[in-house]
Amino acid sequence: MHIFDNNFTFKHKNLNMKKNMGIADRIIRTIIAVVIVVLYITSIISGTLGIILLIFSCILLLTSIIGFCPLYLPFGICTCCCCKKKEE
Numbered sequence: 837m838h839i840f841d842n843n844f845t846f847k848h849k850n851l852n853m854k855k856n857m858g859i860a861d862r863i864i865r866t867i868i869a870v871v872i873v874v875l876y877i878t879s880i881i882s883g884t885l886g887i888i889l890l891i892f893s894c895i896l897l898l899t900s901i902i903g904f905c906p907l908y909l910p911f912g913i914c915t916c917c918c919c920k921k922k923e924e
Contacts, residue, residue, distance in 0.1 A: 854904070855903040855904055855916050855918065856903075856904055856905060856908045856909070856913065856914040856915070856916055857899065857900065857903050857904065857905055857908070857915055857916055858915035858916045858917060859917075860915070861900075861905075861915045862900040862903060863900075865896040865897070865899060865900040866896070866897065866900045868893070868896055869893035869894070869896040869897045869900070870893075872889045872890065872892065872893035872896075873890065873893055875889075876889065876890050903916070
């Protein structure tokens, strides 16, 4: 199944988005994102830094909801308990 059939081929089967984040990692990311949003809403952080941190908090929330962090792939990091079971 091809999502894009032009010069760029993106195959659905090659999309390797297995969960690589554990519960603790997801909770910590969610707490950090909520704190950033609260700081932005209360105007403790504002301006360009506030917008950058707000975007960063959205990324943290998205990755914690999905349970997959693309930055973990190149480093081979997996904090998910299912990864630890496979290694044993």
